[in-house]
Amino acid sequence: MLEPASLKERIRAEAERIGFVTCGFARADAVPQAGEALRAWLAEGRHGTMGWMEERAGQRAHPQSLWPEARSVIALAMSYAPGTDPRALEGAPDHGRISVYAQGADYHKTVKKALKALARFIVDSVPSQLKVFVDTAPVMEKPLSAAAGIGWQGKHTNLLSRSHGNWLFLGVIFTELELEPDEPGRDHCGSCTACMAACPTGAIDGPRRIDARKCISYLTIEHSGPIPLEFREAMGNRIYGCDDCLAACPWNRFAEQAQANRAFLPRAELVAPRLADLLMLDDEGFRALFAGSPIKRIGVKRFLRNCLIAAGNSGDPSLRPHVERLRSDEDPVVAEAAGWAAGRLTA
Incomplete structure (x- = not known):
């Protein structure tokens, strides 16, 4: 049986090999305040017509509401850093501007494939139950990723990393394994607005x-x-x-674009x-x-x-x-x- 610390390092190394630029660990109950913030946001109607957020708010608020057996969360990020300034087309009004994340392959498929590969590695190392999520499930990836230490939520609400900026696709793995949590990410926005x-x-x-x-x-x-x-x-x-x-x-x-997964x-x-x-x-x-x-x-x-x-x-x-x-x-x-x-x- 692998020691938890040894298992964590092996997971990090495999995550990097697969194409993730960072990997962190948190307890499944690490962000109780995120559910409260979500409920307040929904109560103000700030979600617009995204009724699906309201319908599954209870599950979204807490990983163990979605899967009671979850004990730890593995947070991962994949870079899609662009090679040029996305605002460059502002001066070309006869051309359309498409968000950087949508100019390449569908990230749902790419990130999920990598998550499944990492999940297989974990199960082969330590037989256990786990679940993988990328964006489409009622999971609060950003607060969980911040709790796992791979970054912090910037003032624009997106996840930020000192090493990779904010051009990051997030994925998480819920596992029944008890893994030592990493230190939460520290806010480095300062007074910048x-x-x-x-x-x-x-x-x-x-x-x-x-x-x-x-x-x-x-x-x-x-x-x-x-x-x-x-x-x-x-x-x-x-x-x-x-x-x-x-x-x-x-x-x-x-x-740097060199950090980005080639699929993107x-x-x-x-x-x-x-x-x-x-x-x-x-x-x-x-x-x-x-x-x-x-x-x-x-x-x-x-x-x-x-x-x-x-x-x-x-x-x-x-x-x-x-x-x-x-x-x-x-x-x-x-x-x-x-x-x-x-x-x-x-x-």
């Missing part, structure tokens, strides 16, 4: 306080209805997600796509372009809505024919966005 100042819509209205209803990532990905008028101009040419608060963080100076390197056609081309997509073309991408899940109609808002903000009259064609779209949300964009391009 760069991420808060960078938010185009003011969605980060206090340190670690974010209102999803104002967040461009929420509006372009999770929200299915019309984009509220007050946020359309601020969207600029962002058509899927927003990286501004992440890109503004000074700790990213330590994040950007596909050339998604780095700076032309709005004119995107506005011509039908369902078949959309599925072909975004095969293997997390963008595929929002569907062509929601994607066209986003592209139409970007077109309306572009000031480029050459996009007018593409916009006009969509004014008669069968989807009322697309048709409304096209009407708004057409009005902006003729104003």
Whole structure:
């Protein structure tokens, strides 16, 4: 039987070999305050239309509510650090800006495959029960990762690492093994408010306080209805997600693309796509372009809505024919966005 300390070091070494840049350990009951913060956030309605967060809030609040046998949590992170500043396309309004995380392969599949490989290694080393999670389950990965010492939650609410910045995909393993916890991550944000100042819509209205209803990532990905008028101009040419608060963080100076998993390197056609081309997509073309991408899940109609808002903000009259064609779209949300964009391009 392996000693717990020896097992931890073997797990860390295997995690690094598989492609994770950092690995930490915490008790399953390490973050009781996270559940309280979640309930307060939900009570304020800051989750918008993400009803799934409210429906499984009880399980999300505590690992042992999801799996009573959990004793320890292994927190892991995989880097997707970009090679260039994601804000560079701000000055190219005829092109769409896609969040860095969605320019490569779907992280759910890549991270989960690596988690399963690490899980097999653990079970082979010490026969035991465990469960792996990446994003889609009701698990609070960020507070657990901070408790496990692999970083801390920045003022933008995302996990930050002194070695890898904030370009991190998180995954966790719940295990029935009793593993010695690591020291929790220390907050190194200090007085910096760069991420808060960078938010185009003011969605980060206090340190670690974010209102999803104002967040461009929420509006372009999770929200299915019309984009509220007050946020359309601020969207600029962002058509899927927003990286501004992440890109503004000074700790990213330590994040290098060489650290990134190669699966997350950007596909050339998604780095700076032309709005004119995107506005011509039908369902078949959309599925072909975004095969293997997390963008595929929002569907062509929601994607066209986003592209139409970007077109309306572009000031480029050459996009007018593409916009006009969509004014008669069968989807009322697309048709409304096209009407708004057409009005902006003729104003």
